[in-house]
Amino acid sequence: MHLSFIENLSVGSVKLSTEESLHVSKVLRLKNxxxxxxxxxxxxSAVGIITAAAKKNVTIQIDEIHSESENPYLLELAMAPTKSNDRFELVLEKCTELGIARIHPLLTFHSERRKLNMERSKKLVLSAMKQSQKIWLPEVMEPIKFNDFIQQDFEGDRILAHCNADFNRASLKALSQKKPTIICIGPEGDFSDEEISLALELGFKxxxxxxxxxxxxxxxxxxxxIYHTVTSL
Known part of the structure; x- marks a missing residue:
């Protein structure tokens, strides 16, 4: 059964947004x-019954709501957006399907893209959440400078994945644990030596x-x- 999004879910009669109503009535062709x-x-989440299915105004009756108290997805991904927006949007879509709590676009020394269409990114993540039948919507954060990001407080593991063999590195598989985790992925030119050094000084693995x-x-x-495979065993 199709999953629709409603910002304020409550028992009783509720109305979908215009965009969701159009999808339900014109694309899915659902009726009263x-x-x-x-x-x-x-x-x-809830299973509701459609009581009115106008083109831009779908009304649904909800009798019971089921709630999860904690988000089961503990992973946050911090990455430098790719020069090709299509490839970054692929990451947003597929990571949502795999299960992720939050996505942080990073502005690094070698970043090739420094501006994002946040509205489009959030719509894409919402669509992927519905397609994969999930009830937790990943947050897409505003782009942030790498040096500012790594100095933020975080209760959990912070991992910097990079290609520079001049620094000691453990395998990501060995570092992955079932706990809140941030994994940082650099741009096409990787993180700079200075960025890696600063992150490691601040406690990143x-x-x-x-x-x-x-x-x-x-x-x-x-x-x-890798994270999901290791932590689900």
């Missing part, structure tokens, strides 16, 4: 009496993902997959 799954993207040199978007998806 049809059941529909709903989520607020914050861990709550230095990691590699094997002997292959990966493109930024491949590294981001590979890192997310």
């Amino acid at each position: 009496g049809n059941p529909i799954n709903l989520t607020d993207g914050k861990g709550s 230095s990691a590699h993902m094997g002997s292959e040199r990966l493109r930024t978007e491949t590294a981001a998806l590979f890192a997310t997959s």
